[in-house]
């Protein structure tokens with residue numbers, strides 16, 4: 001990867017990187033399409049990064065579908081599939097980490113999954129360096145991840161542009177995710193409550209008549225409907241640092257013209273934890 005990147009640099013080629021953990025789906029392929037449209041070379045990395053999984057998380061169970069991933073990348077005309085091994089990414093003696101200590105990393109996913117963003121920030125910085133990427137493409141579905149990576153790039157002066165790309169959804173509304181395959185057909189049906197809640201939140205926000213608490217309560221009610229749902233959070237935040245917005249504030253479109261108001265959800269349906277979000281204003 002490094003040798004190819006050095007060659008592209010000599011040829012003045014721009015490189016678009018799509019970091020993934022494999023189990024590729026239409027969401028990932030849309031990122032490859034953006035990279036191809038905007039850069040000379042599109043690289044997709046496939047690496048299930050052990051350092052971003054907590055001890056009780058699904059690292060062992062995480063789907064590994066390398067042959068199918070390569071086929072999908074070929075069909076999307078991705079120029080390079082970079083598939084390093086754990087020993088290449090974390091050789092013996094590895095001891096240097098990107099330590100993300102404050103906003104936007106220290107809340108929500110960062111609080112519930114304490115080492116998660118340190119693992120993400122470290123691995124993506126290594127991938128940016130290896131591919132010498134001009135731009136890197138991330139899906140909005142992991143909204144907080146995109147903000148953490150943007151902050152890291154700013155703080156460490158990494159010469160790369162981070163591009164946030166729209167969430168890709170199933171026709172019924174479910175945000176596409178590699179973890180959707182953990183759910184039964186009945187659970188998949190129940191999981192539609194997330195996109196339903198976000199759609200309702202957007203409608204309410206656009207009226208300019210509801211408080212932050214009222215909108216968050218409506219979302220919470222909708223995602224609590226399935227009997228085996230348990231809600232980690234249903235919250236409205238300011239988009240850059242994911243700071244909570246005061247509950248009594250009335251959500252008025254005119255007050256959100258130069259910043260984003262974002263609704264974030266994390267909900268367990270049975271044993272599958274799903275996240276989803278929408279920019280309301």
Ligand code: PAF
Pocket residue numbers: 019020021047049052120123124142145
């Ligand atoms: O979003 C993911 O799949 C991962 O967190 C990433 C960005 C590939 C880092 O391992």
